[in-house]
Amino acid sequence: MSDSYITKRALAEAMKELMLKHPMEKIKISDIVELCNMTRQSFYYHFKDKYDLVNWIFYTEFVENIQNMLEKSGWLLIEKMCMYFYENRQFYVNALKVRGQNSFSEYFNEVMHPIIYSQFEDVFKDDKNTEFYATFFADAIRVAITRWLQEEIKITPEEFVRMIKMAVTGLAYKLIKDMEKQKEKA
Amino acid sequence: MHMPNRNEIIYRIIEAAVDKGIKDITDNPNRGLRRLLDLGNHFAKKGFQKSFFRIASQVLNDESSPYYKLADNIVRNVDPHIIKRFGINLGYNCWTYGAKKIREHEKINGYNIPWTIVFYLQDETENGLSVSQISDILNTAESIGTFCGMFFLNEDIEKLRSIIKMLGEHRRSCYILFLKPEIISDEIANLISGSYNIIVAFDTNDIENNQLCKNGARILLDNKCLYGAYCTCNDSNLNYYISDSYLETLEDLKCSFAFYINKSLYEMKNKLMFSKFMSDSKYRGSYSLFLIDFYEDLSFIDRVISTDKCFIAIKNDGSIMTLKDGTSAKGLNIKTHSLKTILKKTMPRPQYI
Numbered sequence: 001m002s003d004s005y006i007t008k009r010a011l012a013e014a015m016k017e018l019m020l021k022h023p024m025e026k027i028k029i030s031d032i033v034e035l036c037n038m039t040r041q042s043f044y045y046h047f048k049d050k051y052d053l054v055n056w057i058f059y060t061e062f063v064e065n066i067q068n069m070l071e072k073s074g075w076l077l078i079e080k081m082c083m084y085f086y087e088n089r090q091f092y093v094n095a096l097k098v099r100g101q102n103s104f105s106e107y108f109n110e111v112m113h114p115i116i117y118s119q120f121e122d123v124f125k126d127d128k129n130t131e132f133y134a135t136f137f138a139d140a141i142r143v144a145i146t147r148w149l150q151e152e153i154k155i156t157p158e159e160f161v162r163m164i165k166m167a168v169t170g171l172a173y174k175l176i177k178d179m180e181k182q183k184e185k186a
Numbered sequence: 187m188h189m190p191n192r193n194e195i196i197y198r199i200i201e202a203a204v205d206k207g208i209k210d211i212t213d214n215p216n217r218g219l220r221r222l223l224d225l226g227n228h229f230a231k232k233g234f235q236k237s238f239f240r241i242a243s244q245v246l247n248d249e250s251s252p253y254y255k256l257a258d259n260i261v262r263n264v265d266p267h268i269i270k271r272f273g274i275n276l277g278y279n280c281w282t283y284g285a286k287k288i289r290e291h292e293k294i295n296g297y298n299i300p301w302t303i304v305f306y307l308q309d310e311t312e313n314g315l316s317v318s319q320i321s322d323i324l325n326t327a328e329s330i331g332t333f334c335g336m337f338f339l340n341e342d343i344e345k346l347r348s349i350i351k352m353l354g355e356h357r358r359s360c361y362i363l364f365l366k367p368e369i370i371s372d373e374i375a376n377l378i379s380g381s382y383n384i385i386v387a388f389d390t391n392d393i394e395n396n397q398l399c400k401n402g403a404r405i406l407l408d409n410k411c412l413y414g415a416y417c418t419c420n421d422s423n424l425n426y427y428i429s430d431s432y433l434e435t436l437e438d439l440k441c442s443f444a445f446y447i448n449k450s451l452y453e454m455k456n457k458l459m460f461s462k463f464m465s466d467s468k469y470r471g472s473y474s475l476f477l478i479d480f481y482e483d484l485s486f487i488d489r490v491i492s493t494d495k496c497f498i499a500i501k502n503d504g505s506i507m508t509l510k511d512g513t514s515a516k517g518l519n520i521k522t523h524s525l526k527t528i529l530k531k532t533m534p535r536p537q538y539i
Contacts, residue, residue, distance in 0.1 A: 114198030
């Protein structure tokens with residue numbers, strides 16, 4: 001493991017510890033470096049600001065975690081992702097409360113979108129409007145996950161994913177049933 | 187060609203990271219580049235990728251390393267779509283996903299598979315390989331894990347156009363075109379940059395007092411292509427190609443890399459000088475461009491992936507060249523034999539009892 005990685009990991013652990021106790025806006029660079037006995041200089045050598053650090057934590061931890069889940073596909077993958085967020089809920093709930101440019105929520109969207117998108121891309125792959133449909137569902141689920149986290153996770157990941165699944169597949173099922181009924185009447 | 191879902195997801199996740207990496211480099215080149223390499227190091231599992239990232243991180247510990255200037259030049263001058271698509275196709279599809287696929291295939295079928303295929307298409311021949319034949323070869327190559335191709339081309343502009351269009355359709359692979367500078371026009375450069383998965387090395391064998399290289403480089407720069415140069419070394423020109431004068435000229439032309447093709451170095455002192463030059467340039471990095479020893483570096487990657495070098499080149503008439511005997515593999519031709527058959531006959535894996 002490189003020295004540079006060890007330094008970044010130490011800064012990350014300090015940030016995560018602070019985020020368990022304080023809102024992210026209140027955390028200063030001096031708090032982070034003090035907690036892991038480093039200098040401001042070494043912080044800025046690696047990161048632009050605290051948002052940059054939080055993005056790095058998300059990318060390295062989440063992506064590492066998700067790599068082991070990729071054999072699962074579709075809803076199971078989405079459920080596994082939600083379980084991961086649930087296990088690390090204090091960090092994500094806190095990070096997602098900060099909005100605006102360069103904030104974590106923007107980066108969260110950038111990483112989450114392609115993962116969810118690729119699940120739906122396969123469903124619509126024979127349609128000429130694949131991109132539109134896959135983006136529509138990817139956006140809906142990503143926003144739902146963000147809201148679930150921002151509302152401080154009031155339901156379990158299993159229940160949450162069951163409801164999303166119901167909203168997507170249940171709607172399709174209902175529409176087909178309605179169409180069949182109309183056909184029968186005709 | 188559609189990749190299995192798992193790899194598609196990883197590809198997309200890496201795209202998100204590279205997008206951010208490019209933004210970070212624009213914002214603060216030194217920190218951005220360190221971050222991107224650290225991320226690569228973090229996710230590289232083993233093999234030469236891991237050692238590449240480790241060495242690169244060590245080189246960048248020196249804040250005055252010319253590689254910072256190289257990264258800055260690339261981010262400022264090259265279309266970000268090219269950096270992203272070419273970079274991920276090479277770094278992930280070739281050296282991670284492709285390498286895994288190659289190893290699996292080798293294990294089952296008992297022959298080695300090269301990570302890249304070289305096409306020598308300069309020779310005019312009546313029944314040269316057609317673009318669709320080349321595309322079929324690339325499809326087969328992708329199916330066994332080879333996601334890279336290198337093309338040495340002549341001045342046939344029509345064929346060049348068709349090849350560029352065809353290569354652009356192989357969107358999960360990456361390609362390097364070795365071109366004469368005089369063939370580079372705005373139209374060609376535009377086609378290349380629009381493909382996102384193609385980069386160019388232009389011939390510098392006549393670079394001294396040659397306006398053509400300057401024009402070619404300017405056109406590639408204006409069209410936001412990722413480009414470099416190549417030279418063919420022999421005993422009489424080696425001193426010039428390893429001189430500051432040559433390398434400074436390439437820097438002035440904003441080349442990002444240079445291929446050194448060691449075709450006919452016979453004198454031992456020259457062979458040693460060449461190998462010392464290549465090794466020093468990589469680890470010390472005195473110039474803001476990547477120097478690549480064409481045969482040795484390509485074979486090095488083969489040896490890491492396949493445990494043995496398995497360089498293979500296809501000539502315009504379909505005949506095959508390997509590094510094992512230096513001549514065409516007798517009786518084999520890509521027009522009459524499949525790529526898999528050719529590999530089976532020319533690259534058998536050693537059997538241990």
